[in-house]
Amino acid sequence: MGALEVRGVNKRFGGLQALNDVNLTVEEGRIHAIIGPNGAGKSTLLNCFVGRLTPDSGTVMFHGKSLLGRQPHQINQAGVSRVFQTPEIFADLTVLENVMIPALAHRDGIFEFNAFKPMRHETDIHKRAHDVLEDLGMADKTDMVAASMSRGDKRRLEMAMGLVQEPKLLLLDEPTAGMSRADTNNTIEVLRHIGDSRGITMIIIEHDMHVVFSLADRISVLAQGTVIVEDAPENIKGNVKVQEAYLGGAH
Amino acid sequence: MLGLSRKDFLTLLFVLLLVAAAPIFLNPFPEGSKFAQFNAGYPDLMQRFVIFGIFAIGYNILFGLTGYLSFGHAAFLGAGSYAGVWMLKLLTINVIPAILVSTLVAGIFSLLIGYISLRRSGIYFSILTLAFAQMSFALAASVLTPITGGETGLQTALNDPRILDGASVGGNIPAPSLFGLQMGYSWKVAVGDWLWTFNVGYYLCAFVLLIAFYISIRIFRSPFGMMLKAVKSNNQRLSYTGISPRPYTLAAFVISGMYAGLAGGLMVSMDPLAGAERMQWTASGEVVLMTILGGVGTLIGPVLGAGLIKYFENIFSKINENLLEQWFAFMPEGLGDFIVTIIYPFVGKGWHLTLGLMFMLVVIFMPGGLIGGLSGIYKRVFRRRSTAQ
Ligand SMILES: Nc1ncnc2c1ncn2[C@@H]1O[C@H](COP(=O)(O)OP(=O)(O)OP(=O)(O)O)[C@@H](O)[C@H]1O
Numbered sequence: 042m043g044a045l046e047v048r049g050v051n052k053r054f055g056g057l058q059a060l061n062d063v064n065l066t067v068e069e070g071r072i073h074a075i076i077g078p079n080g081a082g083k084s085t086l087l088n089c090f091v092g093r094l095t096p097d098s099g100t101v102m103f104h105g106k107s108l109l110g111r112q113p114h115q116i117n118q119a120g121v122s123r124v125f126q127t128p129e130i131f132a133d134l135t136v137l138e139n140v141m142i143p144a145l146a147h148r149d150g151i152f153e154f155n156a157f158k159p160m161r162h163e164t165d166i167h168k169r170a171h172d173v174l175e176d177l178g179m180a181d182k183t184d185m186v187a188a189s190m191s192r193g194d195k196r197r198l199e200m201a202m203g204l205v206q207e208p209k210l211l212l213l214d215e216p217t218a219g220m221s222r223a224d225t226n227n228t229i230e231v232l233r234h235i236g237d238s239r240g241i242t243m244i245i246i247e248h249d250m251h252v253v254f255s256l257a258d259r260i261s262v263l264a265q266g267t268v269i270v271e272d273a274p275e276n277i278k279g280n281v282k283v284q285e286a287y288l289g290g291a292h
Numbered sequence: 293m294l295g296l297s298r299k300d301f302l303t304l305l306f307v308l309l310l311v312a313a314a315p316i317f318l319n320p321f322p323e324g325s326k327f328a329q330f331n332a333g334y335p336d337l338m339q340r341f342v343i344f345g346i347f348a349i350g351y352n353i354l355f356g357l358t359g360y361l362s363f364g365h366a367a368f369l370g371a372g373s374y375a376g377v378w379m380l381k382l383l384t385i386n387v388i389p390a391i392l393v394s395t396l397v398a399g400i401f402s403l404l405i406g407y408i409s410l411r412r413s414g415i416y417f418s419i420l421t422l423a424f425a426q427m428s429f430a431l432a433a434s435v436l437t438p439i440t441g442g443e444t445g446l447q448t449a450l451n452d453p454r455i456l457d458g459a460s461v462g463g464n465i466p467a468p469s470l471f472g473l474q475m476g477y478s479w480k481v482a483v484g485d486w487l488w489t490f491n492v493g494y495y496l497c498a499f500v501l502l503i504a505f506y507i508s509i510r511i512f513r514s515p516f517g518m519m520l521k522a523v524k525s526n527n528q529r530l531s532y533t534g535i536s537p538r539p540y541t542l543a544a545f546v547i548s549g550m551y552a553g554l555a556g557g558l559m560v561s562m563d564p565l566a567g568a569e570r571m572q573w574t575a576s577g578e579v580v581l582m583t584i585l586g587g588v589g590t591l592i593g594p595v596l597g598a599g600l601i602k603y604f605e606n607i608f609s610k611i612n613e614n615l616l617e618q619w620f621a622f623m624p625e626g627l628g629d630f631i632v633t634i635i636y637p638f639v640g641k642g643w644h645l646t647l648g649l650m651f652m653l654v655v656i657f658m659p660g661g662l663i664g665g666l667s668g669i670y671k672r673v674f675r676r677r678s679t680a681q
């Protein structure tokens with residue numbers, strides 16, 4: 042049994058069948074890539090995992106427990122963190138604060154009335170946030186206001202926010218979009234290192250094939266809401282169905 | 293020091309000096325001089341400065357940190373006032389129980405209203421709080437008359453039971469006191485032509501303000517405070533980060549409600565009379581203005597805003613036509629009259645107009661309120677100087 046088991050998931054928006062009988066098994070400790078043309082339903086699928094959307098039918102099981110019908114914060118506390126396609130950060134706060142908040146959530150749970158201890162004295166939380174930012178090459182930006190950063194840096198910040206929680210499952214929706222080549226390569230290194238050393242299970246959505254083939258242990262191809270192929274990376278490249286999906290799709 | 297960073301400790305120290313020396317610097321004009329009526333250093337008014345300061349400090353914990361704009365906080369101030377008077381009537385004329393119980397009662401009341409209102413956010417939240425406050429006002433003025441005294445209000449009376457100290461009182465209604473030290477008692481000190489009044493009630497209020505301010509700094513700098521800022525910045529994201537925003541906002545709501553109740557308790561400790569009008573929406577709106585004017589989300593802004601608005605309401609409003617004519621008498625006949633005609637609508641009873649204009653200017657040109665504006669100027673000057681060197 043996989044860490045994440047998705048069975049027969051359907052989602053309809055008005056007349057549009059955004060997800061059509063999606064099945065997906067993600068093995069524990071693996072990096073699973075989901076690729077497919079624009080509008081294929083990739084982000085919609087992730088939305089069904091984190092409680093943003095509820096599928097019309099089907100099941101989503103995470104380590105044997107259903108994720109459906111649970112609040113987003115409960116799903117996160119169960120060990121699922123997500124990096125969004127359009128950056129979702131605390132724009133008015135500093136980079137460091139942005140990372141300390143998920144770190145506190147990981148330590149203290151969904152609510153903790155910790156109103157008298159100065160934040161300065163939370164040395165553990167400070168250290169963890171610093172370490173993760175260091176890993177992602179952002180140690181020099183800790184005091185910047187998050188809103189003032191480039192799109193690529195916001196991505197990296199969001200990744201830090203996910204990683205600091207030491208999740209069991211990390212969902213990455215186009216993590217390198219808007220990044221320079223160098224930052225993209227650095228991100229690949231970081232994710233590979235984390236995948237190897239901590240054994241975090243990851244689902245990564247990407248259009249950049251360099252990233253996909255550098256990281257993925259397994260690839261699912263989604264087109265028009267359906268998984269048309271699921272296979273090892275070396276078998277995906279030459280696959281006729283995949284080429285058709287991309288040529289016939291938005292590209 | 294006291295668990296505060298150096299900068300915050302200095303801020304606290306500054307507020308300490310401010311409130312301690314207020315009776316002196318609020319009376320800058322010699323007694324009997326032309327400008328003596330602009331002196332604000334008399335007990336009544338100084339008590340009001342400080343009490344509304346407490347109200348605004350608490351309101352800022354909700355509005356400044358979480359961004360939830362409540363239009364109903366006067367209801368908690370009113371509830372605290374009633375609870376306070378009842379303590380003075382039933383228990384003892386000592387103000388300590390009155391102050392504590394009004395804080396507690398307002399806390400419970402705000403838990404109830406907050407729990408329901410926080411099911412919505414944005415404008416719907418504001419409307420819900422407004423509706424609850426207006427309902428409380430209407431109830432206090434009518435159905436609840438046995439508890440609130442209806443339109444005449446609730447006050448201490450000769451035949452109050454006062455379980456703890458009722459027997460010791462003679463023929464007069466006793467004045468609220470702190471272990472026998474009456475709130476209304478003042479030492480008057482004359483220095484040259486100046487007259488300074490040091491009032492017991494004022495210093496009690498000032499002491500409570502310092503504690504209230506200290507607690508607010510601790511909240512601002514705590515993990516809890518950071519979560520509240522995150523609620524304001526991106527509520528959605530917070531839930532995908534594993535935090536349930538609702539209990540955080542509710543806690544902030546209750547804390548600010550308790551500050552309001554504390555302010556109400558102090559009000560009746562200074563003058564043991566509580567009326568329903570204290571709960572009206574205009575009173576709720578006033579604390580919003582104070583907070584925005586001084587600087588939303590800044591530590592000291594709300595105190596400043598409260599002082600400014602109360603000063604306008606009580607002092608600026610006293611300038612009348614006669615006085616204006618005196619001031620401009622030195623000018624040529626026509627010109628003086630002309631200036632008086634122009635200025636007159638903005639002073640005296642027209643103080644609302646000036647306040648409104650000032651409010652608009654601050655909102656448009658100083659989004660961070662007076663404190664935000666001042667620190668912006670300070671930073672700009674400071675940076676220019678440091679780059680020049
Ligand atoms: N909340 C929604 N309401 C209505 N339609 C939606 C909603 N979310 C997504 N859709 C539609 O569902 C389809 C799939 O969208 P989705 O965002 O999942 O695509 P995607 O595979 O992530 O594409 P991209 O690569 O461009 O990010 C699109 O046609 C989109 O317009």
Ligand SMILES: [Mg+2]
Nearest residue numbers: 083084085126
């Ligand atoms: Mg997408």
